[in-house]
Amino acid sequence: MTGCTAMCDAAGDLEEGLCAGAGCFQAAIPGGVWAAEIELGSFLNYTFVSDFDRCGYAFLVEESGFNFLERNLVDLEGVDKVPVVVDWVARNGSCEATRGGGGYACLSGNSRCVSIGNNGDGYRCVCEEGYEGNAYLVDGCQGMEMIGF
Structure with missing residues (x-):
């Protein structure tokens, strides 16, 4: 099980193109995983949110398929689809x-x-x-x- 949290106190903490915890976080799904679940939550029901960051998003995307921009905190306008690579097999025998x-x-x-x-x-x-x-x-x-x- 993997968990992550993206936090940001000020817009100046953000770094365009970097998804490492300030407004954006990414986690790799290791090989051999049979199932994955994405759950999106908030601290205290969004009571402590910044004016520039009122939204929450979670999605599965190929590692190089999304470039984080500061405006993504407000909306994902222009991001209609992202590439996903799924390497899967039927697991009920040979x-x-x-x-x-x-x-x-x-x-x-x-x-x-x-x-x-x-x-x-x-x-x-x-x-x-x-x-x-x-x-x-x-x-x-x-x-x-x-x-x-």
Whole structure:
């Protein structure tokens, strides 16, 4: 479990581009984490807030995908979306152990299973060569088969 607090007594404490505790804080999610929860709270129900910082935001973003600016304390105008990288696997066994049974995640007929790790601790589904889309959905991998001439 990781926790963080962003505090700022004066606008002069802020440093544009730096998200290290003065008005903004970031925390890395370490590898191997199976679940993450973001919870946003306040001290004493926002009774001690600065005039320049009345808002609270929390979001998941790729490390280099957000550049903190002082105006972000008031609003996130112009920040419509941010990049997120999620590296995940199906954790209900290996390809061999789950294929053909209930719970097998590779549902597209044009997909294949790729085992992750050495001890059967998970797998990913990918579209076959020549197909693209979502291998976890029925008919999720679509495209043209490779035709040799």
